[in-house]
Amino acid sequence: MKKLFLLPILVLFFSCEVEGDFTKSIEDNPPISPVASVLYSGNFTPTSGINVAGQAKIISESGALKLELSEFSVSSGPDLKVYLSKSSSPDEFITLGNLTSARIYSIPNDVNFNEYTHVLIHCQQYNHLFAIAALTQN
């Protein structure tokens, strides 16, 4: 009878949760050129209980649009995304990617910044908004 209790314990013992190393390298966007022009910018403000600092800048560089998170830091979260949003809440938005150590994100070319007026940092998994930057034209 003892064996019966040993079996599940051994199975659990051999089945530990594993998170290996990410082996599919992704190239980060190259640094922004000093001559690139800043089209829009805005300072981040936090939601309740969150710490955030820094600025969102929409940059045009050689015909490509990019978002730069400048001098940026935010409280950690489990599934943080960078959104370009039509309002200060994540209802209608463009996902620019996971918030990682990268500070430059590509933006689709046909975005109308009269409609997409905010940059949001949002936890998608738990639907919790972390930070908002309202964009103003430079």
Place this chain on the structure above:
Amino acid sequence: MKNIFLVFIFCLVVQVTFAQGCSDAGICSIGNGFDSDEKELKNNIEIAAIFGTGDADITYISPYIAYTRKFNAKFSLSTKVTFSSANGDFGTRAAFGDAYLIGNYTFKEVKNKQWSALAGWKFPFTSSNLKINGFSLPLDYQSSLGTFDLFLGTNLKYKKWDFNAAIQIPVFNNNKNSYFDEFSASDDFPTTNLFERKSDALFRTTYTIKPTNSKFTFKPNVLFIYHLGEDTFENQFSEREAIEGSDGLTINGNLITSYQINKRNSIELSLATPFLVREIRPDGLTRGFVAGVNYRISF
């Protein structure tokens, strides 16, 4: 002490060998574990490990443990906990998958025909958004689809034939996957951000071959799974989009060979491969070959 050592060795072997015998999730393994011939044995514990190969050269090792309690000649209840380790180009990700709770009711045999019915639930342990070093992973690397599923099924046993029909319905979707093809270095997987999966219908035919005076039983079977609609995801512009070709038929062939060690113990080897697959399988259920071993103890 010798027994403990043997059990330890067996678990090691199971970890690198395998079990089950199906190339789709959950639904294909239900309905087993209720067919002990020994009426006085009311409890059944099954440990298994499945080895599988999938698209994009991903390999899987998926152990599970199941417990079945026979309350009387007609009614039994089965629970199962799964684990999955996926290894491929993105790295290795391993975690607990789902828990199952399935009830089975067997009707009285009439003229060699015996019907049974089953109903059950699948509870996911994850939201299907496991990452490696903060990078989102496609569903092929996830240990669960993140859905709370209802199972309803029936089985007809007629002489040496078994006919199963079942449906697996995702009732609550808790899939929070955040994989975007656009942001990935790989082109092997479609975007599955906030994935929503449709139901599956299953039909399986099994023929049992039991040579006289042999401890071996062979169960070749064919499994048809029809995915009842196109799955959807939320695209980069926060719009829901259907995945064309994600519905349709999968046909699997499976051979189960079991060996009855004694009244209480048996071991089973299962080999399976699909003959026909859907055009696209964004849910990551892309097993091309599945092999496994399970060990069953009744008491």
